[in-house]
Amino acid sequence: MKIERELMRGAGPVAVLKLLNRRDMYGYELVEAITQRTEGALAMGQSTLYPMLYNLEAQGFIEGYWQEATDADAAKNADRAPAKRDAQTSSKSKPASRDRKYYRLTDKGKKRLADDSKQWEAVIRAMKALGVATLALPRPSETEPCLRPLPQPQ
Amino acid sequence: MSSNDSAITSENAAKQASDAGSASRTSPSLADLPAPLRDAIAAVCKRARLWKHERADVEAELAAHFHDGLAQGTAPDTLLANFGDIKAAAKLIRRGKIRNRPLWWQLQRRIGQAIAAMLLVLVAFVAVHTVRFYIGTPTIAFRPVDELNREAHALAEADRAWPLYRKAVLGLDLTRAEVERLGTATWSDPAVLPGALAQAEAVLSRNAASIELIHRGASKQGLGIVVGIDNDAELDAKSTMLLGYPPSIPPGTPAAAEAFPPDAQNPEAFLILLPHLPHIRIAARLLRDDALVGASKGDGARVHRDLVSILSIARQNRSPDTLISCLVSVAVVRLVTDLTMDVLEHAPAILSDEQLTDLAHRLAALGGPADLISLQGERIGYRDAIQRLYTDDGQGDGRLTAAGVEYYNKLAMVTQNRESQIAVALASPLVAGRREMTNAFESLFARAEAGLRRPLWKSSEPSADRYFLELTEGKLTTIRYALISILAPAFERTRVKALEAVAQRDAVLVALAAESFRRAQGTYPETLDSLVPRFLPEIPADPVDGMPLRYRRTANSFILYSIGADRRDDAGRFPSTDADASRVRNIDHRGTFDAPCDLIYFPRRANPVAGAN
Structure with a gap:
């Protein structure tokens, strides 16, 4: 089920922040992860995702950096902290060819995510109380196994 | 980072x-x-x-x-x-x-956007204003000529003086030099008086018929002249002969008049001709000279009749009610007050008790400055200008129109205010709207009228002239109230003229009362208090400081005076030089100076016999 634009406007950034809270991710990875994790409900095209990333970046919730794409990236990304931190460049400096732009959550972004999560929980509780939403809230631990890195390109 | x-x-x-x-x-x-x-x-x-x-x-x-x-x-x-x-x-x-x-770019962008937005608003404002400006048309419903002629139209033909005055003027047998000499012969200089009287007598005898017509006219209820924009060719020809110019030409230069032909259906107020005014002055001066000659011959009845007729001319001339007419009337009244003082000084006995009393009553009936000066004609003029400049929303407001600006610029040209012309498209948004302009005019008139009711010594209150400067001094306000800058008269000068005339009249009332007292008591009073209330209802105020008019008894006469412009009482001392005389006479003077003399109302010249000094 596709979410209406207004709801998406509020949910999309939180979804992105939540995904980046687990580990650093690049654009395509985020699109795929959101589509998979939400069963397409919050699926968004690049025309929506990238402007959203730029806005989050402008607000200081995330920051982008270029990093060379290697086969080892995926495994290291799974550990949250990127392995090639020294080789990283800021989003404004020169990346190498075949680089990907990764995004990571900033401290400000983490705080925002915590605030937004509380608000969403309150909204869902309110909706449940009204009978609009009937599903139980998942426990935080239930979300972790699903955040697997995408296979790397050959 | x-x-x-x-x-x-x-x-x-x-x-x-x-x-x-x-x-x-x-x-x-x-x-x-x-x-x-x-x-x-x-x-x-x-x-x-x-x-x-x-x-x-x-x-x-x-x-x-x-x-x-x-x-x-x-x-x-x-x-x-x-x-x-x-x-x-x-x-x-x-x-x-x-x-x-970066932040600097964001700021720059916001500033740019703000400037662009302001420019857009400005462009929109100018565009809307320009469209409204060009599509707006003035609603011209008010007819100034009807307003000015209202009183004349209400008068029956038989009650109108002007036809008689006109006939008298057309019948005048005077050279231009004789016209210039009219009313100038004075008793104050015994050396030239006989010669002046002889010349005056010659003129009077040649124009006896005209003088009689003037007397008949003065007995009429009102002037009854119907003014307009049509020239009186016969009168113009006579005016050219008597004055050297025809008074019927429109104001401004002939070229300007040609460029600005009047609205034939509803003539503009400022183009309405007042060709009678120079002739009113001539008529009054003729009678004044007649009174002088009569006084020199001891003919009190002739003097009284002449003075009464002059006062009547001054009253009649208030209609049509224009400021310039009022000022002419003030000048005509001055002829009476000056001559009455001369008669009281040099030949008091020629006037009977009844004539003295009658003159006093007629002079007192002139009232104060606010009675002598009316701004009704000025109001008519500005109402007319307003209706030709602005649209009318029926609620007292309206906006400037292209036709209005064209009219205004012609008005500025014709009234010799070429520098006040405004650029149509650029300046018009800055010009005050109809209501604002009307309110400014009304405030100006209200101040001017209050000034006419305020004695000269109470000068701390804001004058009309000061308000006029407030409205027209700044660069922007000059444009905003451009109409005022070209239409408003010199209110303060007018006020001072009226106040001076009233002060002079008040002094004549005191002198007439003193003469009546002398006839009753055999001597002039020691103080003015003795005149009140039998001969004078109250002692008039000195125009300079508001104290009772100064009076000093001399051996055979008295001195009646004001402390004069230097505000110092010099015990009725006469000016010894023309410069001093001129300085103390300037009672509106605001500066500080000292002159060893006072402003003497009576006697009119230093008289050693009277022991003035």
Whole structure:
């Protein structure tokens, strides 16, 4: 089920922040992860995702950096902290060819995510109380196994 | 360090570095992509109108995205379809990237937007104003000529003096030099008086018929002249002969008058001719000279009749009610007061008790400055100008029109205020609207009228002239109240003229009362208090300081005086020089100076016998 634009406007950034809270991710990875994790409900095209990333970046919730794409990236990304931190460049400096732009959550972004999560929980509780939403809230631990890195390109 | 910080602190360096590196990164990435995807990226980046390094960043990121998609086995068409709308993407990406730009750029952008918005508002305002300005038309309903002629039309033909005065003027047998000498013969200089009297007698005897007609006219209820824009050719010809110019020409230069033909259906107030005014003065001066000759011959009845007729002319001349007419009437009244003082000084016995009393009553009936000066004609003039300049919304407001500005500029030209002309399109938004302009005029008139009711010594209150300066002094207000700057008369000068005339009249009333007292008591009073209330209702005020008019008894006569412009009581001392006389006479003088003399009302000349000094 596709979410209406207004709801998406509020949910999309939180979804992105939540995904980046687990580990650093690049654009395509985020699109795929959101589509998979939400069963397409919050699926968004690049025309929506990238402007959203730029806005989050402008607000200081995330920051982008270029990093060379290697086969080892995926495994290291799974550990949250990127392995090639020294080789990283800021989003404004020169990346190498075949680089990907990764995004990571900033401290400000983490705080925002915590605030937004509380608000969403309150909204869902309110909706449940009204009978609009009937599903139980998942426990935080239930979300972790699903955040697997995408296979790397050959 | 956050990306924002780095963007702010090393904006230029980063930009240059990114610009330099963009080609090495993006070109291979883009080149490897299928053409549709490459074109989509190019289209997005082109539409997003980004800085070079931003564009390179976005290109690289989108290219990486598509590479990832292709690597996952997604078909290019599917990737393109998933990408979404290119136009929307470009717009959102631009917005997102702009938010990432440094603070100085954001500020610059906001300032630019604010300026652009203000310019837009200004352009819109000017555009709306210009359209309204050109499509607006004045509503001309008020007819100034009807207002000015209202009293004349109400008079029966038999009650009108002007036909008799006109006939008298047309019948005058006077040279231009004789006209100039009329009313100038004075008793104050015994050396020239006989010669002046002889000349006056010659003139009077040649014009006896006209003088009689003037007397008959003076007995009429009103002047009854119907004014307009049509020239009285016969009168103009006579005026040219008597005065050297025809008074019927429109105001301003002949060229200006030619360029501004009057509205034949509803003539403009300021183009309405008042050709009678110079002849009113001639008629009054003729009678004044007749009274002087009569006084020199001891003919009190003749003197009394002449003075009464002159006062009547002054009263009649108040209609049509224009300021210039009022000022002429004030000048005519001065002829009576001066001559009465001369008679009381040199030949008091020629007037009977009844004549003295009658003159006193007639002079007292003139009233105060507010009775002598009326601003009704000025009001008619500005109402007319307002209706020709502005639209009328029926609620007292309206906006300036193109036709109105054209009218205004002609008005400025004709009234010799060429420098006050305003540029139509540029200045018109700055000109006050109908209501504001009307209110400013009304405030100005209210101050002027209050000034006429305020004695001269109470000068601390704001005058009409000061308000006029407030309205017209600044560069912007000069344009805003341009109409006022060319239409408002010199209120303060008018007020002072009226106050001086009233002060002079008051002094004559005291002198007449003193003469009546002498006839009753055998001697002049020691103080003015003795005159009240039998001979004088109250002692008039000194126009300079508001104290009772100064009076000093001398051996055979008395001195009646004001302390004069220097505000110092010199015990009724006569000026010894013309300069001193002129200085103390200027009772409106605001500066500080000292003159060893006073402003003497009676006697009119230093009289050693009277022991004045």
